[in-house]
Amino acid sequence: MDERHKQELFEEVRSLCESKAEEFAMLGYDNVKAEDVWECVSSAYKQVPAMHQLVNDILSLKVTKYMNWLMIQMYKNS
Numbered sequence: 001m002d003e004r005h006k007q008e009l010f011e012e013v014r015s016l017c018e019s020k021a022e023e024f025a026m027l028g029y030d031n032v033k034a035e036d037v038w039e040c041v042s043s044a045y046k047q048v049p050a051m052h053q054l055v056n057d058i059l060s061l062k063v064t065k066y067m068n069w070l071m072i073q074m075y076k077n078s
Contacts, residue, residue: 024037037066
């Protein structure tokens with residue numbers, strides 16, 4: 001999936017990502033942003049997914065999966 005498609009999809013589901021980031025903030029993870037949620041979810045896709053799959057993946061994202069993804073990203077970037 002190229003960057004243009006990723007950005008277009010993000011604009012369509014931005015409010016869901018913001019909602020998930022707010023949910024994480026209520027659980028004590030204050031530094032999570034909508035863009036972080038999007039990067040976590042979209043990193044699993046090679047091709048453009050169906051909208052219902054994308055919405056489901058965002059809404060069902062758990063803190064543990066997000067934290068595992070974040071830890072892997074930190075190791076990759078160091």
